[in-house]
Amino acid sequence: TRLGLKTLYSENENFAQQIRSLPALGFLPAADVIPTFDEIKDQFPVEGEPVLKYFEENYIGVKSRLSRPRKSPKFDISLWNVNENTIQRKHRTNNAVEGWNNRFSSLMNCNHPNFWKFLKGLKKEQSFVEAQVIQAEAGVRQTRNREQIRREIRILNIINEPTTTNFQKVMALAQILSLKRS
Template sequence: MLPNILHKGSLFHFSQAICRQVQNKGLATKYRQDECFRLKLKKLIALAFVPLDEVTTAFDLIADQFNDDADDLLEYFEKTWIGEPKRRGTGRKKPLFDHKLWNIHDRVIAATPRSNNSVKGWHNAFAIRVSISHPTIVKLGEKIRREQSKFEVDMAKILQGHNIKTKKTCYRKLDERITRLVNSFERTQLDQFLKNMAANITL
């Protein structure tokens, strides 16, 4: 996966890349059967919600909690997402993917979408409403006009002060929990923050 393919703030791509490596490193069974290992892996994904200036510190904290059988996975993660320590002096090399590409802490604080899933959601819903693999121009035009009418009705409701629900309740509640956790982040409680965030991550 090339850096310019990874959408900025896309938690989906970040977590899926890690899941693939868990399988590639032969750790899938361990992930399913070992609750402690599963928590640690989710903590790695929770790094996406840590403030940018705390990412490396948080990674070091998590890495120390893994057993030796995860060394290959951690080596991949460090090289790809964190940056390997420099052999001479202090600091780290640049990772394959800059922290700003996958860390979404600031997006959560700013209440902006964490990914382009809303666009995908609309596309899927529209495809279902069209419900024809290859619609004619006439039929497609009719569906687009209906979609435009629905959009105009929704816009009118928003302007009148109505709240248009665009997400399922379970996803809205998840967003609210994540926002609360991110907004209450404290550096002195870093490991607890990672545990709390990991509890809200599903793979």
Template sequence: MQRHIAAVGATRQYNNDPDFALKARMILALAFVPHCDLDIYTEALSDFLPEELMPILDWFEYNYIGIYNRRSRRRRPPLYPHDMWSKYETTLNDEDQTNNHTEAIHRRIAFELGGNHPTLWKFIETLMKLQKGRDLYMEQLIAGRRPPLKLKKYRSADERVKKIVLGYNNERDALKYLKGVAHNYQMN
């Protein structure tokens, strides 16, 4: 219950305090830091964040970076390996930054099913209908049709983030780098 109350308070503060929201997004900006520098950036961030955000940074560190083993003074393997979630290399290689395609198909399936407990036949019919649409789309791509562009605001944000990431080796201030990336993302 205490965690829920704290989460509601943090959400309210995120929605009403732009500085707090920016600092929260700086935790996610760690995804744009090369693996070899995560310790330095995490340490700088832990000294900078307000106390209310420290549980989120601790959670992120435990699951995505790995916590320090006191005996060996090395990090334990994280729950999710770096190459699974890091966006540093994908940004440099102009690869997609999001899983919007997956989310879109999930919303489409939910819409087509029209409820939480469809019958097996309704589920199979829905999958067949969606597959038919995907097959048609694939044929259009093969025939030379271009996929739809992202919205301009997302393309612009991607360009700004890439510019920041390209300048990574020139930027020696960890907090400025993380702020730069965080300014270009909104969480809903």
């Protein structure tokens, strides 16, 4: 919102897809990210230049004026690339850790509990985990949202499509990705 792009993003689907194409790069093999980024950059809308510049500086690395390689980005591609995890159907995020942290924080009901409150919270957490273990041993599977399953299948189909270019894959992924609103 600081860049004044929120309205354009919400009202112009083509612009929104271009913005979403940047995080979609993370689904490509790491070696294909930079060449595909360069293709995106060539077609990126002028209004989105601040976003593109931010992404390039932090996640791709800026080209130097000479023919030298790009400067190292703040976050190396290997840190945010999810291609292998997606293909192997592994977790792509640390949402499980974040979920646990949120649940544990709500158990504590405060940011800095005293020792006794902390100990009581740990006991509650242990009971919860033991119940989950019993359910898992009994063969109870946690259900996944059908829409999430369909989305994962679509992502895998796009990634594994041999006849499309990486640019086409990224643009297809950008159609099904959503960015959290803040």
